[in-house]
Amino acid sequence: MMEVQAPPPSKLTLFLRAFTLILTVLAAFAALTLPLALRPVALPLAVGEVAPRDLDAPRAIEYISDVRTEEARQNAALTVPSIYTPADPSVAREQIHHLRVTLQYITTVRADEYADAIEQQSDLLALENITLNPEIIATILSSSDAQWETIQQESLSVLEQVMRNSIRQNDVASIQRNVPSRVSLALTETQANLVAALVRAFIVPNSLYSDDLTEASRNSAREAVEPIVQQYKAGERVVSGGQIITSANFEALEKLGLIQSKDEFPKTIGAGVLTLTLALFLWLYFNYRPSAHLRDLRSLVSAAILFLVFLVGARLALPNHLITPYFYPLPAFGLLIATLFGADTAFVLVFALSFLTTYGMTDSLELTSYYLLASLVSILVLGKARQTWSFLKAGLAVSLVGIAMLLAYWLPFTSADWIGIATLAAAAAFNGLSSASLTLLLQFFLAQILGIPTTLRLLEISRPDAPLLQYLLRTAPGTYQHSLQVANLAEQAAESIGADALLVRVGALFHDVGKAQNPLFFIENQVPGSINTHEDLAPEESAEIIIRHVNDGVTLGRKYRLPRRLIDFILEHHGTNITRYQYTQA
Incomplete structure (x- = not known):
């Protein structure tokens, strides 16, 4: 797509952009570190210490207990008797x-x-x-x-x-x-x-203890023990005050976020380094490939807010949950950004968001692949998003890629049964549906609030039954026909130079909409043989009425909530030319 070279931004604009980036970086860093402080009050406890008070589960939780599973496996191994070789x-x-x-x-x-x-x-x-x-x-x-x-x-x-x-x-x-x-x-x-x-004197052992056979039998007994799933309901007592904390208690308290790390400083440093690295990446990328969609400060702030909303929501909802991460509609962020600001912007922001979202989690590599690939593929499938079906296809891509990632990471590297994998696959399928639905809903509202001409919004307002086009058709039918002809020509010209043909076509449809306020003052709306109203007016007044159709068009565009880029077509379609006929008459 060919872009017009924009004038260099002012110092104030550069300052506000940098300020927005700094605030976003700080907020992202806080999202990676503050959820630790937002959890229920944690205590610096260790195995063997005495619980200073009753510790209850702040929420329902279900997890595979490594400690209890290992204890059960050790007990199973201890029940295996020593194995001796047959009499030799x-x-x-x-x-x-x-x-x-x-x-x-x-x-x-x-x-x-x-x-x-x-x-x-x-x-x-x-x-x-x-x-x-x-x-x-x-x-x-x-x-x-x-x-x-x-x-x-x-x-x-x-x-x-x-x-x-x-x-x-x-x-x-x-x-x-x-x-x-x-x-x-x-x-x-x-x-x-x-x-x-x-x-x-000659009686000696003829059946000797076999380390190999005994260990093999004990290993078989260990492997026969299924992973133990530990459950706690919200409010259930985990450890009573005065009770010595066992390894199993400590594991449960860690899962519930009730254990305060002895040293949080390394985690804070790690979160800071990751956040700054990704911020530097985004800064360099957008300096190398500036986004026309993010030049506007309001759009930049909106993208930053969306980024932080999805990030903070994930950091609060995902830790210590097994299935919830696969439900969380993170791909909706990429689809939404692609719809509002373009696929290139969506690619790099999704890349940063995926790494920040999963940082520090147990299955961070798997979840990063899950979110990142699902988002990238769905953005490509979405394309120009000209139909509602495009969003449904993108949601289906999220589901299929998510299930593929589950098969890639769970089958070879975990002992999950097929019921567990089927549950996660159902979560991935729901993720695709929810991501598509959420994107479709939010892009409709955000496009109107931000005045962004999304593809669906352009298609919607360019329908012949759109209210503003109906108004133009009924009050200024000649201008309506003129606009259709200009739209057809402009669309072909845009396609030939690689510009946004849809945006140009819709902009051309509305460029003269202001003429509907005074239709008879424009020749295309005058009945042949009728008196030209301009002949009875002074050249100055006649020129003022003609020029006024630009401001009238802006007023109508704002009344009917046209995107700002379409209002630019209305403002700029005459450039700085003069009304030459009236100028000559004067």
């Missing part, structure tokens, strides 16, 4: 082998003819795998070969029976105590005690 046959074979070697050594000592009793006892005491007391050693040495052979066989048999079963470390002692019950009753008590002594 190789351990049994190894122990039987050791016992057999020991028995062979004892047999060798018994058969040593050159060793006396003292040397034999010394050799038996030197055994590494078993410690024998003197009574057992005496039984070994005093047994006959047949008895010793029986003892050997019984020892190997009993050890094999014992080691066939699963033996854990904490079971070894009890199994060792029960060995005598496994010895054959055909042996004497002395022989049975010898067998028990030999077997006990």
